[in-house]
Amino acid sequence: MKNYSTETKCVQAGYRPTNGEPRQVPIIQSTTFKYDTSEDMGKLFDLEASGYFYTRLQNPTNDYVAAKIAALEGGAAGMLTSSGQAANFFSLFNICETGSHIVSSSSIYGGTFNLISVTMKKMGIDATFVSPDCTEEELNAAFRENTRAVFGETIANPALTVLDIEKFAKAAHAHGVPLIVDNTFPTPVNCRPIEWGADIVTHSTTKYMDGHGTAVGGAIVDSGKFDWMAEKDKFPGLTTPDDSYHGIVYAEKFGLEGAFITKATSQLMRDLGSIQSPQNAFYLNLGLESLHVRMPRHVENGQAVAEFLSAHPKVSKVSFSGLKTDPYYELAQKYLPKGGCGVVSFEVEGGRKAAEAFMGRLKLCAIETHVADARSCCLNPATSTHRQMTDEQLAAAGIPAGLIRISCGLEAKEDLIADLAQALG
């Protein structure tokens, strides 16, 4: 499917049935797989043959859908995880261990911020957070001798900052480590970070990819471009023998294109068990089949709502990278020429109280801890998703207490604007 357009890949990449096979991706609702001889099965356990033995590690339905996402991102290999959180954790933990250090954009999803700053810290993995707007000098100064990865979000949730992917990739590569980009908000329909130098791309497929609020899930795509062997000492997990697999060296046995995902599957999935259920992978695939049709409509509605809000006297600030006045407009023109997503952030006059009153008056737009599905919804991050963060951390992440995030769904933009107009009063 390599030479087909994104639109065609959304519909047909991944599962390619042959003569007489089911037209739709089959749901392989089976925990295990049958073999004729112990020897056949043994080869799978030794990673000598590829195949399925237990769904905690791999399942064909998941692999069809992961292959579609990998094709969409222009990557070499992909895997599904049970959630976006698991995807980000696996992508980092596959190359970090106790004593490692991560450089991360400070403007990231609250769950990922907690994962890196609290939970991974407990595992002995340190992090330095930098503003996505930092200079190259500031970015380079954040690296240490034990830095093993750089992390950022193409469009940050909920701050809506746009990552200068080339700047972050350049710094990562100058220090011999990969750039991991969470591309949840734009999806590969609007941005493919690998084309700008990212090495690994992650997703919360729960958002636009599923697109209907039906299934929590995540995905990891490896570009297959990062040369682990060239930085042998930094990535022992990939470049030295794995005792739990009879001394296999992933980077040698599976090469540039296979090492990262094979290790994450055969080691992390085996031990940590965060597989997506095949049923959820099936729902995800249904969402992917229309992703290229839905994304432009989300962007169109987001643009219309952002323009309406920025002209309203009771709204003090609007963030949406499609607005000419937005500080990220230029970067968005470069990385997101077709638009970013349908999420708009804004502040109503009167702070937290006014924000809560406004949200209570909305009729179409529901209050939800969610974004990026067909139905519009809104949220005040300071009192929900980001309530663990101190005011200083909120400010550093670009999330003032009175901020409202609205995710524009697929309704008529006129109806969405009328709802916002009546709620603003």
Ligand SMILES: *Cc1c(COP(=O)(O)O)cnc(C)c1O
């Ligand atoms: C929602 C989200 C996550 C976490 O994904 P889950 O599927 O909820 O675990 C990670 N990154 C971004 C950018 C998100 O929006």
